Amino acid sequence: MPVKKHNFSAGPSILPEYTFERCSQAVLELNEMGLSLLEISHRSDEFVDILNQTKELIKELLDVPSSHEILFIQGGASMQFCMIPYNLLPVNGKCGFVDTGTWSSKAIKEAKIFGETHVLASSDDKNYSYVPKEYNIPENLDFLHITTNNTIYGTQLKDLPKTDVTLIADMSSDIFSKPVDVSKYGLIYAGAQKNIGPSGITLVIIRKDLLGKTGRTIPSMLDYQNYIDKESMFNTPPTFAIYAMLQTLKWLKEEGGVPAMELRNETKADLLYSEIERNQMFDGVSEVEDRSLMNVTFRLKEEYKELETAFLKHCERRLISGIKGHRSVGGFRASIYNAMNIKSVMALVHCMEEFEKANN
Numbered sequence: 001m002p003v004k005k006h007n008f009s010a011g012p013s014i015l016p017e018y019t020f021e022r023c024s025q026a027v028l029e030l031n032e033m034g035l036s037l038l039e040i041s042h043r044s045d046e047f048v049d050i051l052n053q054t055k056e057l058i059k060e061l062l063d064v065p066s067s068h069e070i071l072f073i074q075g076g077a078s079m080q081f082c083m084i085p086y087n088l089l090p091v092n093g094k095c096g097f098v099d100t101g102t103w104s105s106k107a108i109k110e111a112k113i114f115g116e117t118h119v120l121a122s123s124d125d126k127n128y129s130y131v132p133k134e135y136n137i138p139e140n141l142d143f144l145h146i147t148t149n150n151t152i153y154g155t156q157l158k159d160l161p162k163t164d165v166t167l168i169a170d171m172s173s174d175i176f177s178k179p180v181d182v183s184k185y186g187l188i189y190a191g192a193q194k195n196i197g198p199s200g201i202t203l204v205i206i207r208k209d210l211l212g213k214t215g216r217t218i219p220s221m222l223d224y225q226n227y228i229d230k231e232s233m234f235n236t237p238p239t240f241a242i243y244a245m246l247q248t249l250k251w252l253k254e255e256g257g258v259p260a261m262e263l264r265n266e267t268k269a270d271l272l273y274s275e276i277e278r279n280q281m282f283d284g285v286s287e288v289e290d291r292s293l294m295n296v297t298f299r300l301k302e303e304y305k306e307l308e309t310a311f312l313k314h315c316e317r318r319l320i321s322g323i324k325g326h327r328s329v330g331g332f333r334a335s336i337y338n339a340m341n342i343k344s345v346m347a348l349v350h351c352m353e354e355f356e357k358a359n360n
């Protein structure tokens, strides 16, 4: 094996060694079948079993109620931006959004194609460094869309908006990182490549009774009902991505499930935020009360700004990968998803301490 780096990439991102080992094995040969995972039919008993196991494990780990269905859809979280209004916004309906960053904005743009779309609040005024809290939610909305974790800006929603309106949540970058009460949501979606698997697959959890009320004719591949009726197998699903997701979820269960992940994630984030606060050279980017447990954004203080490249080089020497900030925020971003070990966070903290000693 090559020397493994500390992977702070925002996505596709770190996965457990467990996943890599099981996937490598299955690519060579699945279940002593004499065949590779990559060359078997999605209709084979073996694959149908993999798909069912994945669904069952999601149900178990997130305590999904029977009112909700678990679907696997291609096209990324971005495809959900159009599927949601297509399937859930009636022809003369209204929907609401909280704009907390790039991903919300993209979802808003797509919803506008389908009908009346209201942006109830936005943190655009401060480059999305906080999560808006006090805003009015009209009761006649068909749904309210929120983004629970803002991957680019490093903010996370701590309390759900208080409303009876159907909630729809983009949980791409914090699903399975802490317990979630699925029954409170009409729909939850998450591209796999941040916390649960490789890219190519999106998990959708939908309350079934929301469907069939728009008065639209929906093309088969964009129709949630079709995915329910055909058990996510209307066409060929991404078999490898689903297998990899199953391995990651098995690992997660062995580690103690979602509550254990939350504890680990809090410990890791505490460690890193404490160093950002202590260190004379760095500042946090997002508001303290809204900062994310998954994506930690930080930057060099104004007087040290010209040392940005030097810090990135220093990190590289210490085998720390993927911490350059997104271009719309600058500075640095450390994504510390479920699979990241606390030792990697300690390595980054140590790197920041060394950099301070050398330059301050």
Ligand SMILES: *Cc1c(COP(=O)(O)O)cnc(C)c1O
Pocket: 011, 075, 076, 077, 078, 079, 103, 147, 149, 150, 151, 170, 171, 172, 173, 191, 192, 194
């Ligand atoms: C990465 C990300 C997306 C986009 O995901 P794709 O799978 O690339 O379409 C959407 N929302 C959030 C919160 C993300 O982190």
